[in-house]
Amino acid sequence: MMLNALKPQPADKILQLIQMFKDDPRATKIDLGVGVYKDATGLTPVMRAVKAAEKQLWEVETTKTYTGLAGEPAYNAAMAQMILDGCVAADRLASVATPGGTGAIRQALELIKLAAPAATIWLSNPTWPNHPSIIRYLGMAMTEYRYFDASTGTVDFAGMLADLAGVKPGDVVLLHGCCHNPTGANLTLDQWAQVADLLNAKAAIPFIDLAYQGFGDGLEADAAPTRLIASRCPEVLIAASCSKNFGIYRERTGVLIAISPEAGMRATTQGNLAFLNRQNFSFPPDHGARLVTMILNDPRLTAEWKAELEEVRQNMLTLRQNLADALRAATNSDRFDFVASHRGMFSRLGLTPEQVETLRADHGIYMVGDSRINIAGLNAKTVPILARAVAQVIG
Structure with a gap:
């Protein structure tokens, strides 16, 4: 027999986190683990230029070879x-x-x-x-x-x-x-x-x-x-x-x-x-x-794509600055000011695994165990919620 010789593989921690979030019944839960961009409504949208290109492709594509x-x-x-x-x-x-x-x-x-x-x-x-x-x-x-x-x-x-x-x-x-x-x-x-x-x-x-x-x-x-x-x-x-x-x-x-x-x-x-x-x-x-x-x-599609990509980038920069400000106010310290200077979707907050687990268990806030958060998982309503929760868990 071959397949009975297989050994269980370690679970992917991020995929495991996604499933835990799905299984959490709390309406107030916040997902900061999965590494995808989300808009203010929590949706990962199809970009306008992509939609336009797909429509064009549907009209002109003649083969799937x-x-x-x-x-x-x-x-x-x-x-x-x-x-x-x-x-x-x-x-x-x-x-x-x-x-x-x-x-x-x-x-x-x-x-x-x-x-x-x-x-x-x-x-x-x-x-x-x-x-x-x-x-x-x-x-x-x-x-x-x-x-x-x-x-x-x-x-x-x-x-x-x-x-x-x-x-x-x-x-x-x-x-x-x-x-x-x-x-x-x-x-x-x-x-x-x-x-x-x-x-x-x-x-x-x-x-x-x-x-x-x-x-x-x-x-x-x-x-x-x-x-x-x-x-x-x-x-x-x-x-x-x-x-x-x-x-x-x-x-x-x-x-x-x-x-x-x-x-x-x-x-x-x-x-x-x-x-x-x-x-x-x-x-x-x-x-x-x-x-x-x-x-x-296509210059027209390029321009539309670049404009939307810039909207995405600016949204994340705004969320970064808002989170840094909210954390400064909640903790009365500059400990988390670095969040505003980081770039991209992710930052590490510098919390312990125990503090990360407390955020999940007590506040329904999901992040990777090393305290990596997806900035794009936040919005104007959840930024102050996260800041208050972080202030509580760090004492």
Whole structure:
């Protein structure tokens, strides 16, 4: 017998939290755990430009046959333009469409395992839990570098540089392109430049996870660190997602871009990316990718999408400032002021697991055990509720 040899897998803590929230009968419960954008009514809406593109696609699409192994070239080109804006010569870029940003990360790790099986993957502490989970599953070596100072709510840049001084030639350093998950604390451009210099000096390869472009300081500003790394480092891997900035979570739309040191290496890299797609899922999903391509290649749709994305970003910035102000008033301290300076959907409040559990049990407020909250899960009514509850649990 085979299946009776299987062992139970540990439950995904965030998915477990989602189920607990669903099972909670309290009408006043607040979900700050799941990482999706929500409007003031609690809905994750379909963006206007996406709706318009879907209507156009319905009218003109004539087939549902397979795309190429790498996805549609127009999609890959549009994503490379949005992310890199020509900062790297096109003849150095290899790319494939993937099932979401997670698919891009998985394919990047598969590529690393194929090309440099002895490489160690360096992860920020903390990082998105799926990063180490996939790396462990693939049997790859990994280690951590310091990133977040919980006492100040800021990046521990000195600790980060000190740890990264230990990278070996050929090691891969995974960096969050913007809107760090789970902390919301980001490097400055000057700090990014120092990281680029260090990686080049160590002959290490940067691997950028870009899941939230447009959610932090704006579409162009959020791409600036990735463009800096891409323009300064000879080899770069970039895994990008359209789930958040286009709001197409369930369409599973991502892209993996591999930058080769020279044009002559591109064809081999592209061939290996296509090979890995074939092994894992053959042809990538196309619906979301086609919508993104239509939006990015139509000036009217692009303008509408950018305007709505900016509305989303500004809403999160407003919620951040309101929460920081409410926490300052409720706690009579500046302990949580850092929330306003963070960017993206997430911040870590710096609460203990016991305090997080008290928030859930006594107040119906759900957040990840490390006190990561989804800022977009709040609204004008729930911000003061959260602030009062936090003030109570910290005493």
